[in-house]
Every structure is written in C-alpha cells, then in structure tokens.
Amino acid sequence: MNDEELRKLLQNSLSGRRAPTEVRERIVSMLRPRRRLWIASAAAAALVVAVAIGTVVSPSRAVRFNPMIERAIEQHMQSPVFGHAASSATPREVAQTVSEASGRDIQIPGLRDGGFTQMQAHRCEATGWAHVIYANSWLKVSCFLLDSEGLDPSGGTPLAIPGIDAYSFAQDRFAVVVVRESGLAKIWVGDLRVQHLSSIAVDAELKRHQLQTTVLSVIDHGMAKQVGAMLQSIPGVEDIHMEPSKQEAYVKFDRRRVTPEEIYALLATNAFAASPRDWDNR
Structure with a gap:
C-alpha cells in the first residue's frame, strides 16, 4: 500500500474527521524509514548501473601473452592443412624433414592411437621452425620444434609430470603446451582443452623413449x-x-x-x- 492509498483509507475510516495528533505522529514515524529505505535502494541501484556503464565504456587492459606462443598460434592458424586435405607422410619421412629443418636427429612419433590419421612436416619460412602437423577429419594439431634458447615459458602453468619440463597456456580457443629437453623445445598447439592437449603432448614425449x-x-x-x-x-x-x-x-x-x-x-x-x-x- 502506498502513501496515497493509506491517506484515503484513513480519511474514509475517520469519516472526514481529523485524526488525533498522537495517531498521526505514529503513522508518519512509520512512513519515514520506508521512504529512506527506498531512497537508499534507488541510490544503490544507480551506483550499480554507473559502475556497469563505466566497465563497458572504459577500455579493458590488454593481457600480453608470450610472443613466441602467439607466433606459434599464428603459424598454426595460417597452415592450410586441415582434415583430409593433409598430405599423408610416414614418421620416417617426417623425421627426415624435421632433421633437415632443425639440424637434429629427432624421433617424431605418430599419433594414430590419439585418433590422428595423417601427418606432414615442413619448415616455416617466417621463423625457420620445423612444423609437424597431425590431422584427422575434423581437427589438426601442430608441433613446432625449435631451439629452447630464448623461449621464456613465463605465463605458463608448469605440468606436474616427473622427468618432463612442460608448461601449458590457454589463449582464446587455443591450448598450447611447451616441452623442453636438451636444448630443444616443442610447442604444441591445438583447438582443444588444455587437459586434452597436455595429454597428447606428454604421451608423445613418453612414446619417443619407448x-x-x-x-x-x-x-x-x-x-x-x-x-x-x-x-x-x-x-x-x-x-x-x-x-x-x-x-x-x-x-x-x-x-x-x-x-x-x-x-x-x-x-x-x-x-x-x-x-x-x-x-x-x-
């Protein structure tokens, strides 16, 4: 019931007679706190709206990711290989390409048990990195091989895997996993959850020794x-x-x-x- 309805109710109930002073004061004292509460609620609501508008209007502070991680994601996205458009190559052929690009004799395991049916390798012209691509009918995963010197894993989350120096990153829809060993770094990139890509990267690393x-x-x-x-x-x-x-x-x-x-x-x-x-x- 609002104030106007209450006034009419009192007038009707008193048949136009003036209410006693003590009654009127009691009613007024009951109405004042409610009006203060309404004013306070309105002020709080206005403050919330102002903060929300300020959040939308004010520019958000850009988060700077590791530049080498960003470069790996760019190379992964620019790769024209996807699904069954990928060129099939044997691990032996891929290892030869990687060896020529990196100057190292590296075991490159296949990921057939992970559901990837095709793979290929090439040397990235922009960076000189060896780039191995694994693909199936709906997804591709990249593995870049490069010298670990100068690769700073800052911003990544260390993976608690005994004997493996690895870090995970998440940027937009992409997951990135970095594995370092004996001066060599592997940067894995995929449109996957971090846990899934970490499992693929760690299993590939363990498989190399098996x-x-x-x-x-x-x-x-x-x-x-x-x-x-x-x-x-x-x-x-x-x-x-x-x-x-x-x-x-x-x-x-x-x-x-x-x-x-x-x-x-x-x-x-x-x-x-x-x-x-x-x-x-x-």
Missing part, C-alpha cells in the same frame, strides 16, 4: 603389400618400411602397447609368411 624397431623377413615376395597392410592395422605399430630388394619389413612399434611376440603371433594367425630376423631389435 619406440623400438624389429625386422621381419617376408618369405613370399608377392605378399609384401598384404603383410604391410596387416602390420599397419596392429595397434601400437608406428611405422613400417618395406625393403623389396631384401624382402624385409622394418617395423617400428610402441613397446608399451605391443610386443614383438604379439606382432609375430598376429602374422602367423593370419597365415602371413613372415618371420623375425636374428637381429630383430635395433
């Missing part, structure tokens, strides 16, 4: 392609290189996921004439 090569003698020369296709379908097999002249298959695999004995058993189960060499581990 890759092993076994050599198979392909007895039936005409079955070399079928043997290669069979080996490629085995989980944990990273790369296959066939030597037709020697009738040999060089199989690189992740020993965390598959053993040489399991590879031999799968070939024998599918009636492929291939056997391990005496010097099967290199």
